Amino acid sequence: MVNQQLKVSNSQGFHMRPATMFVSEMAKFQSSVTIKFNGLNVNGKSLMNLIAACIKFGSEIEIVCEGDDEQAALDKAVELIQSGLGEE
Amino acid sequence: MMIRGTAASEGIGIGTVKIVTTSPRDIEYYAPENKADEINRYNEALESFCADTEKMAAELSEAASEKEAEILKGHIQMIRDPFVTSQITDEIEKGSCAEAAAEKVLNSVIEMFKATGDQLTMERATDVADIKARLIMHLQGIEDVNLSRVPSGTVIVTDDLTPSMTVGITGDQIAGIITAKGGYTSHSAILSRALGIPAVLSVKDIMTSISDGDHVIVDGSEGLVIVSPTEADSEKYAKKAAEFAEMKRQLQAFKGKPSVTADGEPREIVANIGSPADGVIAKNDDAEGIGLLRTEFLYMNRPSAPLEEEQFEAYKKVAETFGDKPVIIRTLDIGGDKEVPYLNLPHEDNPFMGYRAIRFCLNNHDLFQTQLKALLRASAYGNVSIMIPMITTVDEVREVKKLRDQCIEDLTREGKNFNPDTPLGIMVETPAASIIADRLALEVDFFSIGTNDLTGYTMAADRGNSQVQNLYSAFDPAVLRSIKRICSCAHNAGIPVGMCGEAASDPALIPVLLAFGLDEFSVSHEKVLSTRYNLSLWNKIEADHIARHALARDSAAGIRRYLNDKVKRRIRK
Numbered sequence: 001m002v003n004q005q006l007k008v009s010n011s012q013g014f015h016m017r018p019a020t021m022f023v024s025e026m027a028k029f030q031s032s033v034t035i036k037f038n039g040l041n042v043n044g045k046s047l048m049n050l051i052a053a054c055i056k057f058g059s060e061i062e063i064v065c066e067g068d069d070e071q072a073a074l075d076k077a078v079e080l081i082q083s084g085l086g087e088e
Numbered sequence: 089m090m091i092r093g094t095a096a097s098e099g100i101g102i103g104t105v106k107i108v109t110t111s112p113r114d115i116e117y118y119a120p121e122n123k124a125d126e127i128n129r130y131n132e133a134l135e136s137f138c139a140d141t142e143k144m145a146a147e148l149s150e151a152a153s154e155k156e157a158e159i160l161k162g163h164i165q166m167i168r169d170p171f172v173t174s175q176i177t178d179e180i181e182k183g184s185c186a187e188a189a190a191e192k193v194l195n196s197v198i199e200m201f202k203a204t205g206d207q208l209t210m211e212r213a214t215d216v217a218d219i220k221a222r223l224i225m226h227l228q229g230i231e232d233v234n235l236s237r238v239p240s241g242t243v244i245v246t247d248d249l250t251p252s253m254t255v256g257i258t259g260d261q262i263a264g265i266i267t268a269k270g271g272y273t274s275h276s277a278i279l280s281r282a283l284g285i286p287a288v289l290s291v292k293d294i295m296t297s298i299s300d301g302d303h304v305i306v307d308g309s310e311g312l313v314i315v316s317p318t319e320a321d322s323e324k325y326a327k328k329a330a331e332f333a334e335m336k337r338q339l340q341a342f343k344g345k346p347s348v349t350a351d352g353e354p355r356e357i358v359a360n361i362g363s364p365a366d367g368v369i370a371k372n373d374d375a376e377g378i379g380l381l382r383t384e385f386l387y388m389n390r391p392s393a394p395l396e397e398e399q400f401e402a403y404k405k406v407a408e409t410f411g412d413k414p415v416i417i418r419t420l421d422i423g424g425d426k427e428v429p430y431l432n433l434p435h436e437d438n439p440f441m442g443y444r445a446i447r448f449c450l451n452n453h454d455l456f457q458t459q460l461k462a463l464l465r466a467s468a469y470g471n472v473s474i475m476i477p478m479i480t481t482v483d484e485v486r487e488v489k490k491l492r493d494q495c496i497e498d499l500t501r502e503g504k505n506f507n508p509d510t511p512l513g514i515m516v517e518t519p520a521a522s523i524i525a526d527r528l529a530l531e532v533d534f535f536s537i538g539t540n541d542l543t544g545y546t547m548a549a550d551r552g553n554s555q556v557q558n559l560y561s562a563f564d565p566a567v568l569r570s571i572k573r574i575c576s577c578a579h580n581a582g583i584p585v586g587m588c589g590e591a592a593s594d595p596a597l598i599p600v601l602l603a604f605g606l607d608e609f610s611v612s613h614e615k616v617l618s619t620r621y622n623l624s625l626w627n628k629i630e631a632d633h634i635a636r637h638a639l640a641r642d643s644a645a646g647i648r649r650y651l652n653d654k655v656k657r658r659i660r661k
Contacts, residue, residue, distance in 0.1 A: 015391045023165070045170055046169050046171035049169075049171055052197075054209055
């Protein structure tokens with residue numbers, strides 16, 4: 001199991017379009033992806049759950065990946081969030 | 089039986105009712121015999137749902153309805169959520185049929201979204217409800233509504249036109265549209281007008297007051313629906329329909345012709361639009377350019393402000409639609425009366441005299457300059473002008489110019505393509521602007537008179553307030569004098585003056601506006617041809633004479649009566 005804490009830096013947070021982009025990238029990995037936020041454990045591969053979590057700009061989150069390709073999954077997740085989840 | 093609604097799209101439609109339902113049949117709750125088969129059935133329905141939605145999104149994209157296309161693509165992403173799929177499969181394993189499983193799981197998602205209390209997330213609940221209905225309809229074998237296959241003379245009756253329904257719709261088979269919801273500016277209305285289909289909206293109980301196969305007359309000009317018309321009704325409306333068709337036919341003769349007065353003096357007739365897709369419609373309706381592109385569509389119904397690139401692409405689209413013809417784009421004109429949460433506009437008791445439009449923009453340089461940069465860049469791809477709303481002082485204009493100059497410096501440094509000579513004009517829509525129009529004319533490249541707001545502010549009357557509605561009139565001498573003054577000040581300073589309020593397309597006002605020297609008439613797209621026709625009726629001498637006599641009268645009612653009489657006589661000739 002690997003994890004990393006970071007801050008959400010894109011203005012929309014995990015709203016529709018960025019969340020969709022995130023889950024389609026994460027679907028390529030076999031590991032489970034969990035986003036810990038506000039005391040919640042959110043399934044990072046589920047669009048519905050991500051939207052319902054209302055993770056906004058400036059939120060402090062922790063990404064946890066578990067599985068065979070956990071490190072690659074974590075690296076990708078971090079890269080996506082740090083680069084703004086597709087927002088310019 | 090006669091029913092009243094909102095007149096949303098002019099014309100007379102006579103035909104047979106087809107009720108279009110966007111909800112599934114009642115679900116039968118049963119335990120399927122073979123669970124594996126049931127899961128397969130779900131997966132097949134899921135695939136056909138996604139394929140159909142994909143197709144609709146592509147068709148909407150082609151028709152330049154990008155926003156609607158994005159909404160549908162989002163639906164596909166949501167229904168393919170592995171969490172949703174596994175929950176539905178679990179329910180089927182527990183003994184539910186696929187429809188009941190989908191209903192249960194998607195209802196819990198809807199509740200989950202609603203429970204967040206977050207406005208944007210709660211809006212997504214509507215999307216999930218739409219997905220649920222359509223997915224269950226796929227499972228029930230109910231075909232996605234395909235309105236392109238209905239027999240000729242069909243009058244569509246439905247709750248509300250959804251983006252998915254409007255794909256493939258043409259004006260050829262559909263004689264009329266009646267909906268339970270929606271106003272003049274709703275999606276249903278805009279679409280009906282774009283297709284030239286008579287429509288009456290906001291007929292609350294229509295779904296229960298009418299049946300499939302009923303004969304019906306739709307009077308989209310007056311907002312009336314006549315169910316099971318009598319012979320007398322039918323005769324009357326057949327005549328009305330013929331007159332309307334004849335008028336439209338006569339107007340078609342003006343298509344492709346220059347807009348000129350009876351003396352052959354040219355004027356510009358352009359359109360007011362609210363999106364790039366509307367721009368295409370306006371062009372097809374022979375608009376000679378755009379006199380007002382409202383930009384609020386870019387800022388509404390989203391969680392954050394649009395960035396430069398997104399804005400640039402949208403403005404560029406409109407610019408390219410019109411090539412070298414003018415496209416005037418208005419900067420953000422929004423206030424506390426509209427819901428735009430991320431702008432953090434305070435609640436105001438009097439939003440129309442409050443912190444909105446240019447006042448807000450001059451206090452939010454980042455937001456404003458992002459828009460200015462996008463506009464300047466788009467102007468390299470066509471004939472774009474920038475227009476500022478709600479100006480009341482010369483200082484505001486000077487500040488806008490300073491900010492614009494900074495943007496020019498930035499863009500030059502960034503090496504981006506843009507037109508440094510992009511014309512900058514203002515909407516003249518406040519009494520202050522009208523009174524100091526002589527000073528303002530020296531500061532800008534053009535004026536556009538916003539009669540809708542100018543009338544309200546000048547007459548101190550809210551057009552939506554039934555108790556003072558009668559005071560709100562562009563025919564009032566106070567308003568006409570203001571318009572006259574604004575035009576004179578513009579010409580004294582050597583700048584053009586246009587009008588983008590409803591008054592510009594009023595046949596009774598056109599001779600007066602001509603006399604005042606209005607250069608450009610910006611109207612709703614479906615009024616381009618009729619405005620061209622009305623323009624062609626008057627020569628300068630008559631127009632001057634009429635304007636003088638009109639202004640000699642003391643009341644809006646008197647002036648209107650006089651002008652209407654003049655127009656009637658002219659048309660008869």
